[in-house]
Amino acid sequence: MFKIFIVEDDRTLVTLLEKRLHKFGFDTFAVSRFDTVMEDFEAFQPHLVLLDVNLPRYDGYYWCRQIRNRSTCPIVFISARESKMDQVMALENGADDYLTKPFDYDIVIAKVNSHLRRAFGSYSSREQDRSITVAGLTLNMERLALFYQEERLDLSHTEAKIMDEFMKKPGQVVSRDRLLEKIWDEHTFVDDNTLNVYITRVRKKLSSLGLTDAVETIRGLGYRLRSELEEKI
Structure with missing residues (x-):
């Protein structure tokens, strides 16, 4: 079972994301304390990360860099910030993709599956x-x-x-x-x-x-x- 790590402070959105991900057979962990993100990441060891930009304490770009220091797993930003610069910063800090809110949950699932195939499945460059x-x-x-x-x-x-x-x-x-x-x-x-x-x-x-x-x-x-x-x- 693939594990999805969610770093998002909108609890309503987190609930909807987890519900949809569980429906498609994914295991999830949603961060609740934003001062222990890396501890939670190490404990859960996810296959993919869904990450917001605007977060308490440190922004998503910071956490993206920290995760990249420890893992090559796919990182997909999910953010209401739509500017080209935000998307460029996300990619330059180690992200693999960027989705703007509001988004279609079916597209989220399709993106998740696509990145997992590339990282771990039939499209991976072994x-x-x-x-x-x-x-x-x-x-x-x-x-x-x-x-x-x-x-x-x-x-x-x-x-x-x-x-x-x-x-x-x-x-x-x-x-x-x-x-x-x-x-x-x-x-x-x-x-x-x-x-x-x-x-x-x-x-x-x-x-x-x-x-x-x-x-x-x-x-x-x-x-x-x-x-x-x-x-x-």
Whole structure:
């Protein structure tokens, strides 16, 4: 089931959007607190975002940039602002499309389906994706996903970067300093406790694929993707 993340402060519009999206089989999450947008995004891990421009605290362009730092999922703006400049700003900040209010809900559904097909379905350009495979486990960085025995597991941007480090050096130790350097950026402060949280999430996700104890702690040094992974698979 595809998951749609809605960042919109008009509760009536949100209710109508969710009703229509649910009718077509989508799972949804609508932001209610606009100071925790990225926390909600990371927890929900959506396949597509519907995003307004005028929002409390920060505008939609700001949140579009934050989401782009973590995900390549499609972002569709839904806004009453109709100027060409607003649409240009949306696209330049990382959006994939722009719909002006009021809009036809059938067009919204058609746009959502179109972008999902391009990102995840029959129109997606798999040959251009960067992926790495270790003993049957494949990490696709563009899709932020792990693939194993025809199962797909979605990752957050940070989880994918951690797995990328592990899978580039299977059986070798990756230091905590290297991981901290890899996942820190100008928008996100990362400390040791935060890294511990992400390592725990990565382990849980691997376990859900049947790969328990795949990430080994090397005390005082860091972590490694176990050399016995191939035997487990």
